[in-house]
Amino acid sequence: MLDTIKNFLSTTGISQLFSQSNWWQYLAMYVIIGALFYLAIVKKFEPLLLLPIAFGMLLANLPGANLIHLDFFFDTYYINVEDGKIIGTLSYEMTKFIDAVKTAFPDINIISLTDTGVKIDISALTSQQLEQFKIIFKENLGEYAKLTNNYAVQIKLSTIVREVINNGGLVDILYLGVKLGIYPSLIFLGVGAMTDFSPLIANPKSLLMGAGAQLGVFVAFFFALLLGFSPMEASSIGIIGGADGPTAILVTKTLAPHLLGAIAIAAYSYMALIPIIQPPFMRLLTTESERKIKMVNLRPVSKTEKVIFPIIVTMLVVFIVPDAAPLVGFLMLGNLFNVCGVTERLSKTAQNELCNIVTIFLGVSVGATANAENFLKLQTIFIIVLGLCAFIVSTCGGLITGKIMCKLTGGKINPLIGSAGVSAVPMAARVSQDEGRKADPSNFLLMHAMGPNVAGVIGSAVAAGVFLSFFR
Amino acid sequence: MNSFLSISPDNYGENIIETLGFGKTVAFGGMMVLIGMLTVFAVLVLIWGCLTLFRVLFHDVQSKKTVKVETEPVVAEPVEIVSQTDDEELIAVISAAVAAAESENDGLKFRVVSFRRL
Incomplete structure (x- = not known):
């Protein structure tokens, strides 16, 4: 009887929590999760995303729940090296492959085991030997893995999906939507259906402010490199400055999936904090008289322009930056549903049910990646600081572009609308409106600020495409 | 690459x-x-x-x-006196509604002749 009670007690979450050496990290995580709940529920900061993210984090940090197995999504789960031995679920296949290579090329040292994994060096092979090497790889590991252009072993997505379906739980399956890049595109479909590009079409000059406001993305990338992050990690950190959650998630899941939790939380938290972060810099970089500038009414936009716009933008962007296709393509498809006038049902579904369902899946699964071991690290603090710098520099980039345009147009453009170029629709545009009204209560900048605001969405998707095309 | x-x-x-x-x-x-x-x-x-x-x-x-078309004048009704804050909000709402109406009507010209509080 006593043994039964003891066994039961040892299976409880409390027992498992305090049996771990890092139990204090879990307690610290509960404090952070509590703060996120407070921001979402009481302060109403981006509650639609912060709430599921915070709950996902809670689920991931309850010992014994085992709702997500992040290992499944990393190559090291399948092939890894520990104390000079190959371990992981594909260790048998990898060993077989190494033996076959040694037999085929007894005099050449192609494969070595290092602390970071199995290292392949093909520099000593002739082109004919290289072809033979590839055949050996295909025969032994081809079903599960592939060779990258740099001859690194990369686990195939089909292997990961198989593992998740065979051994994973609900959150693992939901996380596949992030891993496969499905959710960010579907969210962009909904965003596109909800976005009115008329202010941008009516005042295309505002595109420049959307471009200027991407400065923070690249500046944060630069400083992340100097702080010791790899170019792939630095890209994921920099993209926080784009103030676009789905874009940040798409880049991070592709280039630095181990940072996903920290980057998603930083991106959404800063987006929610835009009304606090931006105004001091808006006032610092503009004069009272500039803030009082009233802009002339925008011209009306015809339906033909609205319908052709998403088609042309998709073609233009994807022709130049093909890697931006999953974001820009779906953003513009959603917008086309909305403006064409013949797909009202599709537009409503994209805006409401689909977007809401995907938001729940995305929030919970991204939150679940932030467990105590992954999240409570020095690099998370760097990410949060660099993310904030990216936001501030992006805001300043948009404002400076706005100021230049103000001078060039002889004072016809209020530079305050430049800060809306950081994306974060429509929060950043509202901040421009509020600051304009503080300077002159009869000044209404909302519609004008929507131009750079939606231009920022396109700009950040292009910036993401640049990183993906360089580092993927 | x-x-x-x-x-x-x-x-x-x-x-x-x-x-x-x-x-x-x-x-x-x-x-x-x-x-x-x-x-x-x-x-x-x-x-x-x-x-x-x-x-x-x-x-x-x-x-x-486009032929200039103007909407039929709507009978004007007295507007209630409201606070300055409400006025500002009202102007913002009306500006947004006018911009939306302009963009939805393919360049059709119209003139707003009155506003009525419901």
Whole structure:
């Protein structure tokens, strides 16, 4: 009887929590999760995303729940090296492959085991030997893995999906939507259906402010490199400055999936904090008289322009930056549903049910990646600081572009609308409106600020495409 | 992709400041800032060019064709006296409604003659 009670007690979450050496990290995580709940529920900061993210984090940090197995999504789960031995679920296949290579090329040292994994060096092979090497790889590991252009072993997505379906739980399956890049595109479909590009079409000059406001993305990338992050990690950190959650998630899941939790939380938290972060810099970089500038009414936009716009933008962007296709393509498809006038049902579904369902899946699964071991690290603090710098520099980039345009147009453009170029629709545009009204209560900048605001969405998707095309 | 500024793709997943040194990292990062910003500006400037063409092709031509139509005057009703804050909110709402109506009516001209509080 006593043994039964003891066994039961040892299976409880409390027992498992305090049996771990890092139990204090879990307690610290509960404090952070509590703060996120407070921001979402009481302060109403981006509650639609912060709430599921915070709950996902809670689920991931309850010992014994085992709702997500992040290992499944990393190559090291399948092939890894520990104390000079190959371990992981594909260790048998990898060993077989190494033996076959040694037999085929007894005099050449192609494969070595290092602390970071199995290292392949093909520099000593002739082109004919290289072809033979590839055949050996295909025969032994081809079903599960592939060779990258740099001859690194990369686990195939089909292997990961198989593992998740065979051994994973609900959150693992939901996380596949992030891993496969499905959710960010579907969210962009909904965003596109909800976005009115008329202010941008009516005042295309505002595109420049959307471009200027991407400065923070690249500046944060630069400083992340100097702080010791790899170019792939630095890209994921920099993209926080784009103030676009789905874009940040798409880049991070592709280039630095181990940072996903920290980057998603930083991106959404800063987006929610835009009304606090931006105004001091808006006032610092503009004069009272500039803030009082009233802009002339925008011209009306015809339906033909609205319908052709998403088609042309998709073609233009994807022709130049093909890697931006999953974001820009779906953003513009959603917008086309909305403006064409013949797909009202599709537009409503994209805006409401689909977007809401995907938001729940995305929030919970991204939150679940932030467990105590992954999240409570020095690099998370760097990410949060660099993310904030990216936001501030992006805001300043948009404002400076706005100021230049103000001078060039002889004072016809209020530079305050430049800060809306950081994306974060429509929060950043509202901040421009509020600051304009503080300077002159009869000044209404909302519609004008929507131009750079939606231009920022396109700009950040292009910036993401640049990183993906360089580092993927 | 081949090596870029003597940084090979093998280094993209590594701490390059440790392996390649400060100078090369600064050069690499600076070049990325330049290339990234130029690409973003280039793409958005191209879209700007297209939108300027839109104006010439679709808006200016249609504006010439459009016959000026004005809506029937609505009987004006006395407007309640409201606070300054409400006024500001009201003006913002009306401006947004007018902009939306303008964009939805394919360049159709109209004149707002009265507002009625419901």
